[in-house]
Amino acid sequence: MTYLRYYLGLKIDAKAxxxxxxxxxxxxxxxxxxxxxxxxxMRNPVxxxxxxxxxxxxxxxxxxxxxxxxxxxxxxxDYLEWLLGTELDEDMAFTVxxxxxxxxx
Numbered sequence: 001m002t003y004l005r006y007y008l009g010l011k012i013d014a015k016a017x018x019x020x021x022x023x024x025x026x027x028x029x030x031x032x033x034x035x036x037x038x039x040x041x042m043r044n045p046v047x048x049x050x051x052x053x054x055x056x057x058x059x060x061x062x063x064x065x066x067x068x069x070x071x072x073x074x075x076x077x078d079y080l081e082w083l084l085g086t087e088l089d090e091d092m093a094f095t096v097x098x099x100x101x102x103x104x105x
Contacts, residue, residue: 001025008032056094072099 002016010028014021037045062068067075072095080096088096 004029056090058098059091059095072096075099 001014001022004010005012005014005025005028008029010025010032012021012024012028014024033049034045037048042048058072060071062070062072062075065079067079072080077100080100083096084093084100
């Protein structure tokens with residue numbers, strides 16, 4: 001959080017590696033995002049954030065393993081099928097299933 005605080009130039013009195021400090025940084029980031037969305041004409045930014053965070057995303061590139069860095073469309077189908085039998089988070093499962101044609105985009 002310290003890096004984020006400095007990178008964004010947030011003026012917060014917070015200690016590094018401290019739960020309260022992390023909360024204060026996240027609160028400042030949220031307020032900054034909220035203001036940006038409102039200034040860009042978005043209605044109900046909180047509702048939009050909730051909607052986005054409740055849906056899985058497509059991951060563009062394989063984040064691990066022997067195919068790390070490859071676009072999912074380039075990863076061999078047999079590897080993707082093998083991945084389905086492993087423990088995957090929601091975004092990874094959605095991405096694998098979509099690239100196998102098991103989920104409508």
